[in-house]
Amino acid sequence: MTPAVAVADHCGRQAGFAARLSAAFAAAGLPLVLRTHRELAAEVSVELVPGQPPAVTPDRPLLWLSPGDTGRPATPDGRFLAAEALAAARSIAFLTRSPVLNRPSAVSLCGTLPPAPARAVRGTRHLDPGAVRAERFAGSWPPEAADAGPLEVYDYATSRGSYGPASSAPSPAGPFRYRADPRPARRVKVLVAGDLAVAAPDVAPAILDASRRVAAWYQLDLATVWWLAGPPDGAHEGVLDGPLDGARTLARVDGWEWGAGEDAVAVAAAAAAWMAERLGRTAEVDR
Amino acid sequence: MIGIAGTKADPVMVHFAAHCVAGDIPFAVLDLMETITSGDWRLSVPPDPADFVSGAERVRLADLTGLYIRPIYLGRTPSDAARWHGLMEGLGAWMDEAGLTVVNRLGAHQLNGYKPAHYAWLSAHGLLVPPSLLSADPRRIREFIGGGRAVVKPVCGTRATTREIGQDDLGRLARSEGPVLVQRMIEGDDVRVHVVGDAVIACRFSSTTIDYRSDREATRAATGIPAALASLLVARTAEQGLAFAGWDFKLDRDGTYWCLECNPMPGYSFYDRVCDGAVSDALIKLLGQGTVSS
Numbered sequence: 001m002t003p004a005v006a007v008a009d010h011c012g013r014q015a016g017f018a019a020r021l022s023a024a025f026a027a028a029g030l031p032l033v034l035r036t037h038r039e040l041a042a043e044v045s046v047e048l049v050p051g052q053p054p055a056v057t058p059d060r061p062l063l064w065l066s067p068g069d070t071g072r073p074a075t076p077d078g079r080f081l082a083a084e085a086l087a088a089a090r091s092i093a094f095l096t097r098s099p100v101l102n103r104p105s106a107v108s109l110c111g112t113l114p115p116a117p118a119r120a121v122r123g124t125r126h127l128d129p130g131a132v133r134a135e136r137f138a139g140s141w142p143p144e145a146a147d148a149g150p151l152e153v154y155d156y157a158t159s160r161g162s163y164g165p166a167s168s169a170p171s172p173a174g175p176f177r178y179r180a181d182p183r184p185a186r187r188v189k190v191l192v193a194g195d196l197a198v199a200a201p202d203v204a205p206a207i208l209d210a211s212r213r214v215a216a217w218y219q220l221d222l223a224t225v226w227w228l229a230g231p232p233d234g235a236h237e238g239v240l241d242g243p244l245d246g247a248r249t250l251a252r253v254d255g256w257e258w259g260a261g262e263d264a265v266a267v268a269a270a271a272a273a274w275m276a277e278r279l280g281r282t283a284e285v286d287r
Numbered sequence: 288m289i290g291i292a293g294t295k296a297d298p299v300m301v302h303f304a305a306h307c308v309a310g311d312i313p314f315a316v317l318d319l320m321e322t323i324t325s326g327d328w329r330l331s332v333p334p335d336p337a338d339f340v341s342g343a344e345r346v347r348l349a350d351l352t353g354l355y356i357r358p359i360y361l362g363r364t365p366s367d368a369a370r371w372h373g374l375m376e377g378l379g380a381w382m383d384e385a386g387l388t389v390v391n392r393l394g395a396h397q398l399n400g401y402k403p404a405h406y407a408w409l410s411a412h413g414l415l416v417p418p419s420l421l422s423a424d425p426r427r428i429r430e431f432i433g434g435g436r437a438v439v440k441p442v443c444g445t446r447a448t449t450r451e452i453g454q455d456d457l458g459r460l461a462r463s464e465g466p467v468l469v470q471r472m473i474e475g476d477d478v479r480v481h482v483v484g485d486a487v488i489a490c491r492f493s494s495t496t497i498d499y500r501s502d503r504e505a506t507r508a509a510t511g512i513p514a515a516l517a518s519l520l521v522a523r524t525a526e527q528g529l530a531f532a533g534w535d536f537k538l539d540r541d542g543t544y545w546c547l548e549c550n551p552m553p554g555y556s557f558y559d560r561v562c563d564g565a566v567s568d569a570l571i572k573l574l575g576q577g578t579v580s581s
Contacts, residue, residue: 107394119383136329
């Protein structure tokens, strides 16, 4: 059986995830090999002849899991070679005829997910209008934000987000992205793998369905969708440890899976199940 | 009023602004490098009438009829990088939802920087593309080169002078650290076609060198292209989410147009001079001005 290829930074920040993937695929009875972009590009050829479909050799099932290897090369030549490896690997993943998890598209390196988080969230507003907030971006801390009520603020200088009244922002440097803070609400993570959606038991089915729609819209086979989920209408903040079936607000959409969280084993198993299904094999993993 | 967003260090931006000045076309400059180093901005999604970008001047975005953006980053410090990141994320989101014409939105096709995928897309959409091979296998490269004259190109779309590759180069390739993209060389004139909305402007170059861009003696002139090809290019430009694109062709002795690539952010000033400013005129018209300078 042709092994599937997990294209990942398996020697760098995805090393732990790669090990879990290998274990999950082994448990599912599926052979798996690990490759970086550069390693993939070194062993695959793409030939284009007018009037014929592109020929990718060898054409293997892929898990497209990484935007690049750890660290920025120090020299211009090194950066050029990294760009060449990425361009070659993206082309291979784009043109491979076998199943490709999170296949890159003409508009994105990962499905059709915009690379900017704000554009990714706002791009789903037609799917779930009540769940997508208006946003603002500012080069410096804007005076009107002080009267805007509780805010969720992202500071590009520190790459950190914070919640609360604008006046509580700790020594903001900016620039900023800010939007209304919808709390009381709890941050909820939903993993989507194909038709499967996995979350904490108290997350409402409507949020799981909404997560599947977001992932499908961006042609993502594996995605993490983050929400701010509220308690039932009329409940107060104290019941946030109860069922989360009130208002929902989309917080973030991730297409790259680093496998660093507590659910890394579940993510790896879901990826193996996705591939088993595409290859027509019975998934032997725990779904 | 047309917005011109970019940097004054970009000759294409300067060329377009100069054309607006010559034609008495109202425009505002959004110098994005000045914005991140000494300016400010407020951008909203959905867009708000008070949204602005300031650098050398303060521009209220609601006053713009169209926006021509060439986001070229020239910063050097971590602070520059953070401010550029924040500005581009805000501007990208704003452009997605603003109703004005934008040349070009950030969500348009990116395949030009991934050449084998780009060639495959072009080929699947009605363009004739020369045969090509991406490989790190010296045997396959040798076979390809043995089949006829070939050129080597960057895979990632970095600007580079196209050059011929022969059997003598194979030893060096075998020691290279990455895959190589080779393409069958088409002999003939070069034709550059700019599509601006529905407008098609073409110019033709004859040169004895492999890459006419490095040949000061190349003959050059505005030209026409077949109507069917023009219609196809207008349609394919729009399908890529682009309002403005630069298409490169080789025209062989049989009159066949071989597509080399579609540039989503064409550095068009050189070609505009060959075409007496017709590309700039079309851009001005597209970006919301009812009159053009010539």
